[in-house]
Amino acid sequence: MTKTANFTSTTNACKLCKPLGASLAFRGVEGCVPFLHGSQGCATYMRRYIISHFNEPIDIASSSLGEKHAIYGGAANLKLGLKNVTAKYAPQIIGVATTCLTETIGDNVPMILDAYQAEFGGEDAPQVVHVSTPSYTGTHMEGFHAATTALVDQLTRPAVKHDAINLLSGFISTADIRYLQEVCQDFELKTTILPDYSASLDGQALNDYPLIPEGGTPLAAIRTMGGARATIELGATLPDHSAGTLLEQRYQTRLHRTALPIGIRATDAFVELLVTLSGNPVAERYSSARGRLIDAMVDGHKYISGKRAVVFGEEDLVVGLTSFLAEIGIRPVLCASGGHSGKFEQGVNAALEGIDCGLPLVREDVDFFDIEQLAQELEVDLVVGHSKGYAFARRMDIPLIRVGFPIHDRVGGQRILHLGYHGAQLLFDTITNALIAKKQGDSAVGYSYM
Known part of the structure; x- marks a missing residue:
């Protein structure tokens, strides 16, 4: 018999989990609390990774499911968790991402949230956005894009056409987001960048700990993204269904896809696009x-x-x-x-x-x-x-x-x-x-x- 080499399925993965990416995207929305529907350990793990990189505190709420809920479902914990987050943080929006556990047991999160809104919703209740993010089917980048798409899908409304543009930046550094803000200002382009965690994950030293840090894309701006005259979506390997394609299909917002402007050629292409959209020369x-x-x-x-x-x-x-x-x-x-x-x-x-x-x-x-x-x-x-x-x-x-x-x-x-x-x-x-x-x-x- 021929002996074959042992195979190890994964040794030090070159990726992170899907709901981690969703949590980062939700952190880039003003007044938003990321919420994981799953076990407490998932939220702890993701907070550890995010804090070690950004050196900023981040609260990620959890429905804290245990063994019992793996059998009977997590609906009660999800509702209770949302009530607690609403009472403690008074958020404008809660971003709910699922984990492997809740996806495996088959919790119908949209149905649970509909029941929650019928029972506890009202004019003062925070908006709840949900996204399916089981780690066994993807990476943190897929979770990031899925959450961004969910935000656009569930928050945008038909809007009067306006002169702003949408900029879907992808997962970049806080310094990169500030660069995009500055270059758009220099081209005199009013821009909605989604998500924007340049302040909420890279803020100033404060005497008091804010439960929800300042910064993030305003909800009002997200709701009117369909009225923008154009969308720029950065990335060379973007999914076919994305926030940019959704805006184009639903609101006929013209979509421009271009690679991340890294290096001379890609930056030239990005700058030329800004020249075209603004009508202004390069500063x-x-x-x-x-x-x-x-x-x-x-x-x-x-x-x-x-x-x-x-x-x-x-x-x-x-x-x-x-x-x-x-x-x-x-x-x-x-x-x-x-x-x-x-x-x-x-x-x-x-x-x-x-x-x-x-x-x-x-x-x-x-x-x-x-x-x-x-x-x-x-x-x-x-x-x-x-x-x-x-x-x-x-x-x-x-x-x-x-x-x-x-x-x-x-x-x-x-x-x-x-x-x-x-x-x-x-x-x-x-x-x-x-x-x-x-x-x-x-x-x-x-x-x-x-």
Whole structure:
């Protein structure tokens, strides 16, 4: 009998759970309390991950189901939990996401919420938005997109046409959201960004702990998104059914999809779209930033040209970073993600079109065991991704450039700017200096001008 190698289904997943992504999206709505219909442990786990990255407190309510509820259902706990959250927090909205437990036992959440609204609803009652997010069928990115779509689906109303645009940013850093706010202001575009957790998950130091932090997309703005003259949806691997397509189908709001503006080419495309929508020229601060970035790329080319990189993380972020790395002369040899949109390889190949660097291995639905096994065969010089890749980067003795989510072993992970010419400049300097430091560290004598 031939002996085959043992197979481990997942070893250190390159993804996080679906309701975690939904909780982040709900946190980006003004006056919203995220609520998980499931066991208490789910909420605790997600709070731990979110707090370690953003270094901000976040309350995630739970229906706290136990063994009994796995048999008899969680309707009573869900109703009681919503009553308690309403009494304690006085929220404008509660975002209810399901977990593996409640999906497995088959709780009919829409029906339970209808009964709750009939029993306890009223003019002063908070709006309740629900989304199905079982982790065994997806990733945190799928939960994020599902929650954003649910917000648009359940909150928007027919609205008089107005001059604002909708910007569906995807899962980006708080600094990236602030960049999008600033660039839209500079183009004189009134914009509704959904979700907006730039303040609610990256706020100021306060003497008193607010139960619901300030910030987030206003409910009134969400309700009128159907009246906007256009929607911009950022991402290269977006689902076919999304908040953007829903707005287009339901309200005929024109949809523009473009990749995350990471690097020169993708940022050029995003800026050209803003020029078209606004009718305004590019401000000097952006054209000069672009010029400085190109100058820096020329200056640093000798340090990074021909280096080989592994890129991992959320699919849209990996696509953007892959394009950027190729632009600066680094060859992406492996692009990996725990997501499984089915659009990942197509997005990577499109991002590299016209750049002479060869096509990388593209692997979706992989874990870090898979990534490390592949990386060991590819003569890699650096790894680009979040903190969960630290262990294998350390074992391989190569630099890890921390981007994306989660970053829990450095300060400021939530404030990394990835987008625009300014973001590309910061990434370029970080990557180049890491490779210089690696060369110095590996040298027997080091090198300097002294």
